[in-house]
Amino acid sequence: MASNPAAELASAIQSVSINRHPSPAHDINPSTAASKKVPATLESPPRSRTHSLDSATDTNSIASDVIRPRPRRKDFPPIPDFRFEQSYLASLKDADTNWKVAFITIRDQVFLPLVQGIAWNLIMSGWRHWNRGSKFQGQTLGAKVRKWWWGVNNWKVPAPNDTSKDARKDAKVLRKAEEFFVDRFGSALGD
Secondary structure, three states: OOOOHHHHHHHHHHHHHOOOOOOHHHHOOOOOOOOOOOOOOOOOOOOOOOOOOOOHHHHHHOOHHHHOOOOOOOOOOOOOOOOHHHHHHHHHOOOOOHHHHHHHHHHHHHHHHHHHHHHHHHHHHHHHHHHHHOOOOOOOHHHHHHHHHHHHOOOOOOOOOOOOHHHHHHHHHHHHHHHHHHHHHOOOOOO
């Protein structure tokens, strides 16, 4: 017996739960709602009493959707299954050699996340560059949108030539705070 009974117990439980002969049709992926298309059926609830249309009291108790049912909307397509495991296994379905499996795995695990990360960083760098150079002055669309946004939020729009001592002092404090946070935590781009 090993010196650690807890490790032995965990090992025994794990070895018991291993499926020695898995079935590819049953064990690879669980079925999902997107696995098969079954149209939904709408059943009307059973009525507890019969309605007679002769008396005025009974006509008031009949719901309008029973008398004039709403037309059904156009059917929407099924919700796609965006889980990574399902799409990865579906792409591996036609791979018949180890090289194809390796290619698909490297493509899905390394290359596509790398491309997505590079694209996201380029977009964010461009946004920061564009946003840094935007001004409140002028008649361009960007200036109008910025003025509108500041007005919606009830922020004080800076004056065109605000070179007062307080503004320079505030800018200096803000620059120091920005440098501190960028040095301490990195930028929004994940530096």
